[in-house]
Amino acid sequence: MTSLPIYLQNTLTGKKELFTPITIGEVSMYHCGPTVYNYLHIGNLRAYILADTLRRMFEANGYKIHQVINITDVGHLTANNDEGLGDDGEDKIEKMAKASGKTALEIADYYTKVFFDDIHALGVQTAGTIFPKASEHIAEQLEMIKTLEEKGFTYKTSDGIYFDTSKYADYGKLGNINLKGLVEGARIGVNDEKKNITDFALWKFSATGVGANGKAVEKRFQEWESPWGVGYPGWHIECSAMSAKYLGNTFDIHTGGIDHIPVHHNNEIAQSESAHNGSPLAHYWLHNAFVNSDGKMSKSKGEFTRLVTLMEKGIAPVEYRYWLLQARYSSQLQYTEEAVYGAATGYKNLVAHVAKILISSNDSANTKDVAEAKDTVWNEILALINDDLNTPLCISKLWDILKDDSIEGQTKIEVIKKTDTLLGLDLIKNANVQIESEKASLVSPDEIPDTVKDLLEKRKSARAEKDWKSSDTLRDEVRDLGFEILDSESGQTLKKI
Ligand code: AMP
Ligand code: ZN
Numbered sequence: 001m002t003s004l005p006i007y008l009q010n011t012l013t014g015k016k017e018l019f020t021p022i023t024i025g026e027v028s029m030y031h032c033g034p035t036v037y038n039y040l041h042i043g044n045l046r047a048y049i050l051a052d053t054l055r056r057m058f059e060a061n062g063y064k065i066h067q068v069i070n071i072t073d074v075g076h077l078t079a080n081n082d083e084g085l086g087d088d089g090e091d092k093i094e095k096m097a098k099a100s101g102k103t104a105l106e107i108a109d110y111y112t113k114v115f116f117d118d119i120h121a122l123g124v125q126t127a128g129t130i131f132p133k134a135s136e137h138i139a140e141q142l143e144m145i146k147t148l149e150e151k152g153f154t155y156k157t158s159d160g161i162y163f164d165t166s167k168y169a170d171y172g173k174l175g176n177i178n179l180k181g182l183v184e185g186a187r188i189g190v191n192d193e194k195k196n197i198t199d200f201a202l203w204k205f206s207a208t209g210v211g212a213n214g215k216a217v218e219k220r221f222q223e224w225e226s227p228w229g230v231g232y233p234g235w236h237i238e239c240s241a242m243s244a245k246y247l248g249n250t251f252d253i254h255t256g257g258i259d260h261i262p263v264h265h266n267n268e269i270a271q272s273e274s275a276h277n278g279s280p281l282a283h284y285w286l287h288n289a290f291v292n293s294d295g296k297m298s299k300s301k302g303e304f305t306r307l308v309t310l311m312e313k314g315i316a317p318v319e320y321r322y323w324l325l326q327a328r329y330s331s332q333l334q335y336t337e338e339a340v341y342g343a344a345t346g347y348k349n350l351v352a353h354v355a356k357i358l359i360s361s362n363d364s365a366n367t368k369d370v371a372e373a374k375d376t377v378w379n380e381i382l383a384l385i386n387d388d389l390n391t392p393l394c395i396s397k398l399w400d401i402l403k404d405d406s407i408e409g410q411t412k413i414e415v416i417k418k419t420d421t422l423l424g425l426d427l428i429k430n431a432n433v434q435i436e437s438e439k440a441s442l443v444s445p446d447e448i449p450d451t452v453k454d455l456l457e458k459r460k461s462a463r464a465e466k467d468w469k470s471s472d473t474l475r476d477e478v479r480d481l482g483f484e485i486l487d488s489e490s491g492q493t494l495k496k497i
Helices: 044-060 092-100 104-121 138-150 179-185 235-247 258-275 307-312 317-325 337-360 367-385 391-403 409-423 427-440 450-464 468-480
Strands: 007-010 015-018 026-031 064-069 154-156 160-163 200-205 231-233 251-257 282-288 483-488 491-496
Touching: 007 282, 026 044, 026 235, 044 064, 044 104, 044 251, 044 282, 044 317, 044 367, 044 409, 064 235, 092 104, 138 154, 138 160, 138 200, 138 231, 138 235, 138 258, 160 258, 200 235, 200 258, 231 235, 235 251, 235 258, 251 258, 258 282, 307 317, 317 337, 317 391, 337 391, 337 409, 337 427, 367 391, 367 409, 391 409, 409 427, 450 468, 450 483, 450 491, 468 483
Parallel strands: 026 064, 026 251, 251 282
Antiparallel strands: 007 015, 154 160, 160 200, 200 231, 483 491
């Protein structure tokens, strides 16, 4: 383990705090995962870049990682008001299944696969990460609801079992939610049976009988027996039940998008801490800011930019990742094509720079000097990432290191490799691809036409005489014949244009 301190901006306290793990040398993290009823948009993906950056930062500091990302495949109800407080809307997966003539399982399986394709394309590391599905943890959720019932935190209405938020004294503590404001802003008649506007469903009963349209209510694809009747879990309970199962009642870090602070995460805290006699759910809460796009980044409204949309525009996933990492996870980003194209150009320049260093670095450097210099330079980058994941400064520091003539080539390569692993940017891999493709396009001496050979000889003499004007004219003449001259210490080589 490194001895460098790690600082994280904790939404729970509103402060940047020194990270102290529950178990020395280990970190346990729960990240709210996707609701698999539709594709993820590029904004959603930022949440998993945050999870991945945290993981890579802890790995760089020598920590053992325990990581969970849940898959919401049941129970995420559509909000019935702008505050997202609804428990009366439809289950997103069931709604999509019915609309597309598929089963809930087909919908969930398909979009779960696309989720993995997207995060793998972005270089999110998943080895060892647990991805529990809500639908496969119904028993654990029922257990937790029973515990809450026994402790007096629940009540029953005609449509389900609800959590009584007035029984949990600290309700709304995450992000200091203005409960009075919520009450005043609440729409009338949302659910008259709820005792408090902030109460939420733990278990919903499957509807039966005749619906508002006069027809028999359609049977749900996903429903289970429970002590209170056939139904399905509310959304929040899955995170409380599954985090407890895989990480324990209290773990180190919980993350999600900022939209989760007011409702979902405060509900998770209320359930878990009430069920576990006040043990804190997580010590540190981190939230990623949104990627905005003129209001067009909404999964539920169906109009959004996906990772493959970017790829169709010629932007590689790693270039999108580079764009994201140029801002800290906690700053809001405005997506425009120009901005991401700009980042793609920046990334390509970085790769080209790395390729140059790989080609020209001096293999015979003293390994002891390299090791010492590497540690000093690397620690500067590590200190930046340890400062609440300051990825933009890590990237600009990397640029400074690459351009610094006082740092020896081998040292640069060692630091690039470590920074590459830290940020997941595939710099060495893509630089090698570039080097190989350049090599492949080099023209072998016996393929060079005689006219070009003559021009090369003339240019060699002109350069020996420092006649740069003639040298440039000759380069242009060679280019007109279809070849690019590359100058190196070993002389002139040619690339086909
Ligand atoms: P969902 O699949 O809708 O539950 O969302 C997955 C994750 O994306 C959650 O952590 C959300 O908080 C997050 N999220 C939703 N919209 C955006 C956005 N525009 N930018 C960044 N993160 C978002
Ligand atoms: Zn959650």
